[in-house]
Amino acid sequence: MRIIISLFAAFFMASAANAGTLEDVKKRGVLNCIVNTGLPGFSYTDKTGRWKGFDADMCRSLAAAVVGDGEKVKFIPATGKTRFTLLNSKEGDVIFRNTTWTFVRDVDVKLTFLPTTYYDGQGFIIRKSKGVKSAKELDGATVCIQTGTTTELNLADFFRANKISYKPVPIESNEEARKNYLADRCDTYTTDASGLAATRATFDKPGDHMILPEIISKEPLGPVVRHGDDQWADIVRWTVYALIAAEQHGITAGNVDKMAMDKSNPNVSRMLGSEGNLGGMLGLDKEWAKRVIKAQGNYAEIFERNVGLKTPVGLSRGLNALYTKGGLQYSPPFR
């Protein structure tokens, strides 16, 4: 009888308590990271089945900080619709899936948005042969959109504000949208400009398609965690800042060990753990930031390797340059 009672008690103990993501991840030894099902340059699998891209690399940076090994990541591919459910049901610890920070999501959907890793905006891609020069000429066009995203809402607003009509074709993933666009099921495909560039890079003849000049929205994309676990949010937040600060101080994956020994710059010393114990305050160890940078390099390295000008995606830094170079990427001080 006692066994039955204890069984019942265990049964009734709902898996409450949102805190403790850090303990969960440490105990598991693996970071569960929610990423895009497939967006070239940001998160996709290569021929060998390895997850690659800007977002996937940041998952590895975070895993390096928390678990100590950048390869201890379980990637959970999610569509625009499933990502928040996967996070809230604790399937994943963090979302690194070009997710736009909006008021409703932050306040009403109860998500915690962390520093923006990519400042983006929504654009349109269209065949040059359609002879369209501006998004305002799209009256009557059929438009492919990824359903469950903010782009769907921006699109409705844009057409309403310009008093023109369109026919939406809602599609679940970027890959499906790409297929429908190439089959000319829709005249134009709209999503974040970075996604358009990344998708265009996979076309047979990228030169036949153009991205229209209008950027119709602000899309600050960054990592997301559950509401209510401040410690975990701090860890993800400062991991991103560490990547940005590393770029500013010229710390790279190659020279991070040397920089840690050199104590000439107190800012660098504090961050890399050779002075004080910032890591301990996060619930991690002293060398967390060192591992973050060593895993995938600093922000600039991750950017250039995955989506930079030398890659097929070919994005320039633009708004995502450091604040010292006219961009918006800025890390608060490590002290």
Add this chain to the structure above:
Amino acid sequence: MSGVANQASIKLVGIEPNFLLRLWRNKDTRSIILQILTMALLFAFLAYIINNAVLNLAVLGKTFSFDFLGFPASYDINQRLIEYTSQSTHFRAMLVGILNTALVAFFGIITATIVGFLFGIIRLSNNWIASHIVYCIIEFTRNIPVLLHILLIHGIIVHVLPSPRQAHTLADSIFLSNRGLTIPDPIFGEGFSFTVIAFFAAIGIIIGFARWARKVRDESGKIYPVFWISTGILFGLPFLVFLLSGSPLSWVVPELGRFNLKGGITMIPEFLALWLALSLYTSVFIAEIVRAGILAISKGQWEASQAVGLQRNRILQLVVIPQALRVIIPPLTSQYLNLTKNSSLAIAIGYMDIVATIGGISMMQTGKEMESMILVLSIYLCFSLVISAFMNWYNKRIKLVER
């Protein structure tokens, strides 16, 4: 007397340790105990689930409320049977989704029934080629998941058909392209209501005529070609009135705009794919049900009908199918329910049904997972209950009347 009672109670106390065992060994009490335990476990399970949901919602800081249904939906829907804009409410978006599901289920059920009956009867025909072609279609179709049928047909429409500029066209008024099937849009002028009235009058006349014809047949044995005369009345009478009232109907013929065909009614590829795939997939199951129903009628019925000189078609129509329906209707009901529920696979190709509207975009934009899913579940339940109720009514009507 009291002494006896005392003795009995003492005896009862004496056997107390074995009392439960005795109850257990008794067949009746054992069954009651088991039922109580089952119910208790069931309630405990439900309580656990609800408790868990409430606790987790509280932990996430979410409230449980349906207020969001009154907020603007802010997204557009490509196929809408009622007025809807991006400023309409989430509730309105849900209605649009419900109607889209109902539309595809309604047309799917009708098409699947007609095709299914035809397939089922051809499958039994004495024509070897016809029956074996249908046999191949049935085996091919029912052994492939319905999702693949949907994707296949959608793929064919989108990838194989030409763009609107090179659309296949019939008499420059019906267009088939990878944006769907576009037909002229009728505009009903003043006085068209007479035609509508004539149509309903024709239905009334047909019912009266059919009753009269049956009476004549029962009394004198004379048989009128009821079907052909009825069809004539059904189409002839409204058409005559239509001409007499001055043909009050005009058409908006679709024409090529900058991107798409403008004007006319367009059945989008997603609707076409879902409708055709669901109809085809369900029709082959119906074909097998119809075949089973017909084969369930004993050979003696056929032989007796042949003996009185009826032809094969008349035997089917008058003797076999009325009896076979009693076998066919109950499994047919399940097929209708399946078709309606399978329509939720629309999500794979982006048809805006219930799952895509309230259970998809609205849920996503408001973060009301629990509430949206409860709504979606209840709506499908209502659909299923309505279909079941109708089919049960029909089943009762045609069942064997014992005298």
